Amino acid sequence: DTAVSQTPKYLVTQMGNDKSIKCEQNLGHDTMYWYKQDSKKFLKIMFSYNNKELIINETVPNRFSPKSPDKAHLNLHINSLELGDSAVYFCASSQFTRQGAGSPLHFGNGTRLTVT
Amino acid sequence: KQEVTQIPAALSVPEGENLVLNCSFTDSAIYNLQWFRQDPGKGLTSLLLIQSSQREQTSGRLNASLDKSSGRSTLYIAASQPGDSATYLCAVKGLFYNTDKLIFGTGTRLQVFP
Numbered sequence: 001d002t003a004v005s006q007t008p009k010y011l012v013t014q015m016g017n018d019k020s021i022k023c024e025q026n027l028g029h030d031t032m033y034w035y036k037q038d039s040k041k042f043l044k045i046m047f048s049y050n051n052k053e054l055i056i057n058e059t060v061p062n063r064f065s066p067k068s069p070d071k072a073h074l075n076l077h078i079n080s081l082e083l084g085d086s087a088v089y090f091c092a093s094s095q096f097t098r099q100g101a102g103s104p105l106h107f108g109n110g111t112r113l114t115v116t
Numbered sequence: 117k118q119e120v121t122q123i124p125a126a127l128s129v130p131e132g133e134n135l136v137l138n139c140s141f142t143d144s145a146i147y148n149l150q151w152f153r154q155d156p157g158k159g160l161t162s163l164l165l166i167q168s169s170q171r172e173q174t175s176g177r178l179n180a181s182l183d184k185s186s187g188r189s190t191l192y193i194a195a196s197q198p199g200d201s202a203t204y205l206c207a208v209k210g211l212f213y214n215t216d217k218l219i220f221g222t223g224t225r226l227q228v229f230p
Contacts (some may be wrong), residue, residue, distance in 0.1 A: 011187065090159055109159040
């Protein structure tokens with residue numbers, strides 16, 4: 001069973017389009033994240049949700065809008081895609097055990113987004 | 117601002133060697149440090165998590181140490197195998213800024229050849 005699954009695995013689209021990436025975790029975790037990995041393989045957090053509530057919103061264009069219908073799902077919708085949005089997007093989850101500590105992060109396999 | 121650096125950026129070794137990957141961070145006020153492995157085209161797999169009160173963690177052939185005061189962690193891989201070839205990333209969770217955020221290093225790309 002896949003613990004953190006995201007779809008699609010590959011996404012190729014043209015500039016200006018709107019696209020969504022879906023993420024689901026079956027680990028019972030209460031916190032989910034979206035990370036972006038750029039062409040230099042650097043991973044940077046975009047958003048974090050705890051029990052469906054947004055707790056981290058890094059400096060990300062407002063064209064990116066996360067949505068968490070329940071604590072097992074965190075989807076990412078991107079409007080008006082730009083060339084610079086091309087990257088690999090990773091979903092992750094963890095359990096917030098106590099103030100700040102948390103359990104290890106579990107990652108999905110990533111969605112490779114290519115904007116042409 | 118927390119910065120995480122990993123040295124070396126790439127490493128190529130023959131099978132069977134013991135090796136050490138290094139991770140350093142600028143702000144010692146951390147909750148924990150986590151080591152991950154990333155295979156090409158895959159997500160990250162958590163290897164070891166060391167809480168700030170711990171000095172080391174072990175899992176099989178892997179041993180991670182943490183020296184919070186000096187801002188350093190090492191990942192020791194014993195008797196390396198070709199299957200260990202991957203990119204290894206360390207990440208720290210900060211104490212005083214947004215505590216739910218992991219700051220990642222840029223990784224060490226390891227190749228173990230037969």
